[in-house]
Amino acid sequence: MENYKKTIHLGIIGAGKVTTQPNRHIDSIRSLHDKDVEITAIADITPGLAADVAEEFHIPYSFEDYHDLLAMETIDAVTINTPTFTHKQIALDCIRAGKHVYVEKPITQTAEELVEVLAEARKSNKVFLGGSNGLLQRQMRMFRQLVSSGRMGETYLMTIDRCSSRNQEYGMHSLSGKHGSGISSHSGSHNVEWALYLLGDPNPVSVQARGYYQTQSLSLSGVPETYDDDTCIATVYFDNGATFLFKALRAAPGQDKYVMNLYGDKMSLSYDVLKCYKQQSDDCIHLYEHDPILGMQEIIPKFQCGKTHADMYEHFFSCIRDHIPCISNGDRGLVTMRILDAMEQSILHGGCQIFL
Ligand SMILES: NC(=O)c1ccc[n+]([C@@H]2O[C@H](COP(=O)([O-])OP(=O)(O)OC[C@H]3O[C@@H](n4cnc5c(N)ncnc54)[C@H](O)[C@@H]3O)[C@@H](O)[C@H]2O)c1
Numbered sequence: 001m002e003n004y005k006k007t008i009h010l011g012i013i014g015a016g017k018v019t020t021q022p023n024r025h026i027d028s029i030r031s032l033h034d035k036d037v038e039i040t041a042i043a044d045i046t047p048g049l050a051a052d053v054a055e056e057f058h059i060p061y062s063f064e065d066y067h068d069l070l071a072m073e074t075i076d077a078v079t080i081n082t083p084t085f086t087h088k089q090i091a092l093d094c095i096r097a098g099k100h101v102y103v104e105k106p107i108t109q110t111a112e113e114l115v116e117v118l119a120e121a122r123k124s125n126k127v128f129l130g131g132s133n134g135l136l137q138r139q140m141r142m143f144r145q146l147v148s149s150g151r152m153g154e155t156y157l158m159t160i161d162r163c164s165s166r167n168q169e170y171g172m173h174s175l176s177g178k179h180g181s182g183i184s185s186h187s188g189s190h191n192v193e194w195a196l197y198l199l200g201d202p203n204p205v206s207v208q209a210r211g212y213y214q215t216q217s218l219s220l221s222g223v224p225e226t227y228d229d230d231t232c233i234a235t236v237y238f239d240n241g242a243t244f245l246f247k248a249l250r251a252a253p254g255q256d257k258y259v260m261n262l263y264g265d266k267m268s269l270s271y272d273v274l275k276c277y278k279q280q281s282d283d284c285i286h287l288y289e290h291d292p293i294l295g296m297q298e299i300i301p302k303f304q305c306g307k308t309h310a311d312m313y314e315h316f317f318s319c320i321r322d323h324i325p326c327i328s329n330g331d332r333g334l335v336t337m338r339i340l341d342a343m344e345q346s347i348l349h350g351g352c353q354i355f356l
Helices: 025-031 049-057 066-070 084-096 111-123 138-148 188-198 273-279 308-322 331-348
Strands: 008-013 037-043 061-063 077-080 100-103 128-130 155-163 204-213 229-238 243-249 257-264 267-272 285-291 295-299
Touching: 008 025, 008 066, 008 308, 025 037, 025 308, 037 049, 037 066, 049 061, 061 066, 066 084, 077 084, 084 100, 084 111, 100 308, 111 331, 128 308, 138 188, 138 257, 138 267, 155 188, 188 229, 188 243, 188 257, 188 331, 204 331, 229 331, 257 273, 267 273
Parallel strands: 008 037, 008 077, 037 061, 077 100, 100 128, 155 243
Antiparallel strands: 155 257, 204 229, 229 243, 257 267, 267 285, 285 295
């Protein structure tokens, strides 16, 4: 890999919500105040959109065809923020163009597609980062340290409990088809990856899931979507004995909630994701130590929450400049995709157990 003594010139493909909304891509990059990073170009297939966004955010170059962005030799790194069904081809093109690449979650539609992308990425000497940005937040790394240091003891269970009312859900109307807009994929692509990371990267043994659909009112265009579960309840069993329990609903008006719990035999933690995202509050993490005499004791965590995309970019730029190993180089993403594929199969077959 080359040495980065120079500015990283970044190109963004996709100028939609996740690129332009507050605390997402452009805002997060700018919030880092990293003088050695420049957003040089943006591309979007929707006529005029990239030019509008470039003007609004003072980005020097804009294109409708992302191949023109990739043809710019000055572009070192690219972020892919397009609907999921486009990720595979765009990622392959970016890697072949010799760029460092970050792909939004879900990295691809299926595990099969990701295998193809990773094979190409492994041939390149550039950084490939993909998947859940939430996993790259600093608190997640602290959680992982608590696990790997042994302080939590044996971590045997992670749970996700997520409820929202549909019209408050973010990014619901990206008509990305399979593995894109259903809650099992929209939220599961984050949460399964977190479970793998925090349970010690175990191998999944089997998956059981039920999904419930309310598709008619989902589509903005009035066209019913074929794969859009609104509610998903899933259990993933791992070879180290650990379990991941996932419950996500987006048809639960007035009950907004997004909580992750991680249980170990020495310590447990509770992380209020919603509080962290929406209120930027540090009071979103609670740690409990199991004292044999006193019972469960709450202890004050010594770390603060980071911001999702900002922490992701900090990591991406460090991987490029300092050659540090990427936390999400696609390997865990592939296991995530295999689990999501199995969740889909289980949902489609009425909740039967799918062995991996
Ligand atoms: N990490 C997160 O928390 C998070 C949140 C929301 C969305 N996402 C992911 O980000 C991606 C984009 O989501 P969004 O909500 O911004 O969607 P969006 O529909 O608002 O924007 C996508 C943009 O991509 C453009 N596009 C489509 N095909 C293209 C192509 N071939 N070339 C160039 N541009 C193309 C569209 O014109 C559109 O402007 C999805 O994969 C989604 O899952 C991640």
